[in-house]
Amino acid sequence: MILASRDIIDSVDKAWWILTGISVVLFIGIMTALVIFAIKYHRSRNPRAADISGNTKLEIAWTVLPTLLSVYMFFVGYEGFALMRDMPSEENSIVVEVDARQWAFTFRYPNADISSPDMYVPVGKPIRCHLTAPDDDVIHSFYIPYFRTKEDCVPGRTNYMWFQADKIGVYNIFCAEYCGKDHARMVSKLHVVSEEDYRKWLTQRLEDRFRPIDDVAAVMDAKSEGIVASNAAELYTVYCASCHGPKGEGGLVEGARSFIDNATDKWKKGVTIPDMFRTLTLGLDGTRMKAFDNLSAWDRFALAHHVASLHPDGPGRSDAPIEEYKKLIDEFKLAEQKKVSLDFPVDEAIEELVEKTGSEKNK
Amino acid sequence: MSANDHAHEHEVHITPYKVYIGVWAALIVLTGVTVGAALVDMKQMTIFVALFIACAKSLLVILYFMHIAYESRVFWWFLISAFGAYIVFVVLTFADYAFR
Amino acid sequence: MSNDAAALPPLEQVDYIRAKKGLKSWLTTVDHKRIAILYLIAILTFFIVAMGLGVLMRLELLNPGTDFMDGPAYNRILTLHGVIMTFLFIIPSIPAVFGNFLLPIMIGANDVQFPRLNLASWYFYMAGAVLALIAVGLGGVDTGWTFYVPYSANTDSNVLLPMVAAFLLGWSSILTGLNFIATVHRLRAPGMKWGDMPLFVWGLYATSWIAVLATPVVGITLILVLMERFLGIGIFNAAMGGDPLLFQHMFWIYSHPAVYVMVLPAMGVVSEIIPAFSRKKIFGYWFIAVSSMAIAAIGSLVWAHHMFTSGMADEGRVIFSFLTFFVSVPSAVKVFNWLATIYKGSIKIDPPMLFAFGFIFMFSIGGFTGLMNASLSTDIHIHDTAFVVAHFHYTMFGSTGLMFFAAMHYWWPKMFGRMYSFKTAFFGFGLFFIGFNLLYFPLFLAGLAGMPRRYQDYLPEYHGYHAASTIGSWIMVVGLMILFINLIVAIWRGKKAPMNPWGGATLEWQIPSPPPTHQFDAAPDLTHGPYDYDFLYEDEDQPKETEVKA
Amino acid sequence: MSDSLSAAPSATGDAHADDHHGHYGVPGYDPIASRMGMWLFLFTELLLFGALFIAFAAYLSKYPTYFAEGSGSLNVPVGAFNTVVLLTSSLTMALAIAALQRGDKNLSIKMLNATVLFAGVFCVIKAFEWGAKIEMGIYPGSATLAAMDQGKQAFYNMYYTMTGFHALHVIIGAGLILWVKKRTLDDRVNPKRLVLMENIGLYWHLVDLVWIFLFPLYYLIA
Known part of the structure; x- marks a missing residue:
């Protein structure tokens, strides 16, 4: 029930x-x-106490x-x-994977493999949360005060919780398990929206996600179609600013690179956009720079462009020949997303996501 | 009660050598048994049989080598509380692990 | 007994403080009373340091945003506050100071069973303290006092020293506990049965068992974390097949019972003060004594209620919640018995008694809010929020800490032979009481509104709670300082205290204030029980001893 | 630790004894109190190993097949032989105390020597066992181990931790026995005051007790 x-x-x-x-x-x-x-x-x-010793x-x-x-x-x-x-089954609910890491939540909608730093759910549907943290991260706790519910995100295991929003609105999400430097800023928002708005949001995300990345020109020039960098600043604030500083000055945790100094030779994997994409995707072994493969490829490109723009010399410094992009696209099979997107009818995907929530079982 | 603590105060128990050697022999035999039992395929039970024999062996060590058989009653109570506490810790930890 | 001259050492005998002179005589002493004073000095110093850190944290939280302490600095201060308050102040406070001073006297012995071991415990304590301070000098540690993995295994800050410090401090409390158990079993005065022991001794006895049986578990747990950091043996490392939740089990197997290590001696102090100032037999001696042991026993069964949101098995959560509720039963029994002791007593409200009343107030709030933490559904909501912070400060600080101060006010005349100003003590307590409640009560409300704990920054909607709380912290600190200064000044300026200023019936009131090094020349006279005040009225209806006005 | 437990005189002596050793409050020799203190100390050791056994049980329940596999890689005859060595050392320790109780200092010293010898044999065999595993590249932090399945890693991490802690206790125990031997030779431990040897005997038996559980749990669950 x-x-x-x-x-x-x-x-x-x-x-x-x-x-x-x-x-x-x-x-x-x-x-x-x-x-x-x-x-x-x-x-x-x-003046004189009674003589009672027990009863x-x-x-x-x-x-x-x-x-x-x-x-x-x-x-x-x-x-x-x-x-x-009393968890709803996966068939009867919308599954959201909550990935917690120092110091941000990422919400993933697995059927479509899309991600967002804020949580969006439709009103009146059971939401099943699968809570994880990467093996090399620490324990966090996913807490939505309004729904009186909370569960830890523990490395090495998946925890579960569920809730169902009864009212449209924006609610706080906190990390409730102490996780270090920016524990107090590991705050996110839950947007409870109408089913229609949810559909719209999801469509947008799906389109972003499944836009093929063989369009080298688009990722080479961030501004060319206004697509890449649209939410880059927001992503940067959520995922990068904790260590690299809001303006890219670096040094907020030990060894965090400054994006604005000129010593380009110290960038471990190089300073161009494809290099940065590679760093974001794979992380840097032996440092605290983790793999941000929880973000979609477009988001990672967006971030790389944003990081490049922080430097006084601007993106010019980060230019790379077109061959580099092509190599990268081959390396991570980014162009194959296109096939997926062609085989994957967006409308049906949304149907699946939204309609599967089991109106038949809902009262 | 205070009398319990001091019941055997002035008896110094001298254990015969024979008892020690007998206990030792029993321990060696039980070691053989536990190795032998492990060769028999008992599936889930293997570990419990091994633990059971180990408990028997440790009881022999505690009672005779460690003289608890001859100590005053308060030492028994001490041991029971300590082992009791430990068993509680194990059982309650498995209130989680057994249901995972 | 006061009229039995044979039981008393001659009054002109030199007291334990003046028995020997020089720092060396203190640092090598095996006299339980001098060791108690050594602990008192160290513990009070660390308390004041940690209180200062607490005030700094509150100051940062006065306004949202970063005022003068960024996240890493705040986290280090928070950890240091927790580590010092837990391991250096509240766990050793009452047992190490007042247990050491009074346990042998209360059972009619001249010292603890292993006096040299007792001194060794103090050195373990100091070694731990010094290591903790060195860790601060090396940049501090930011894990929180709970040292949860994987954070403590990953952090860049220096985890080694604080963990070794916690390990040594654990040994200090194990050895003290072991010493107390052996002392209670072997050194009771001839004729003193278990039922003749003061209830403070029962509290210490129960506490000692927890210290002996639970502390080693956390000791090995911390060593396992250090092995992960330095040897790569990742017992709790998820990447190596380990389970971070196992650490939490092993940590709380000790650290939850440790809560009762803290509160049981405090309850023992209440059980001394209330009958003494009511001049009435304690109500239900055996129920209080047994409830101490019951709290120690049941308190060892409930540790995983700290883990209701950690993802442990649902069945486990239900079992632990069910068990947790039963801790409340012996605690309630104690409170009811204290109330019944006051009923038809002959009550005088001197500072120690007022503190004891304060304890009942604070402990009730702490205890009742504990029910909301034990209850599954409400705990899921308030776990790891400011509510929990408020709850455990009410029990740890408002109850145990307050009774540490009460014990100071009750036994100060015995320890130093001087009376303090009652008026100043009342005034200091008033400020403490108001400040404390203003400091912690708003945090209950903030927690219910969803304010998570260990936050250096917060959303503007929680500003009101935090502002009130910070103002409360100032009032409370002023009150505490007045209390401390009043006592310290009394050591030099106070009026000389008589042997039995309050009309107590336990053995410490039958020896001089301050006691001589060798307090009992012959077996003490046990003609009346620890709560039998009839001896005060032997000749007429007027109490015999002169009451002091300070 | 043991020094204070055994040698520290109690301040008031044995207040309960019918035959007072002096008047009230004069230090006396109280072997029962010393043994009580030692037992309480042993409980802390018991709980310390107990916590490790809890961890072992937790991982055994999580990775039963990997633990069986890991157990299969350990050498049962060697482990059994080591068990016999340690049990025998417990016997010689007990006999050392029994001999001194009877005033046979000579035999007592011989038995102490034998106990230390067995402790040495145990450690050497254990070192060879570890050595064999290390040669195969299986040790904490090694690349070989890191490449194994998580359950296997958990097994070997637990194996090294627990046998390592136990071996450490064997070494400490052997040191304590050598120390009490010296005191016996000096007659500071003698038939009238032998609680120090009794206490160190208790410690040694505890070391044995732990191995009685370690052996089947690690070697015999294949």
């Missing part, structure tokens, strides 16, 4: 209010007794009652938890 996330929120809040209610009543009782006793039996009024019946009573209360409170909390863990 699939339940709406509203039920989870209500259940958590109900548990919270029950526990708080019990606590407040007991707390007020204890404190009132304390104050009354302290006044009534003050030494000035009661077994009373002891048993206040051992048994908290025990029963504890069992009750356990079940109160269990109820909402059972809902949280």
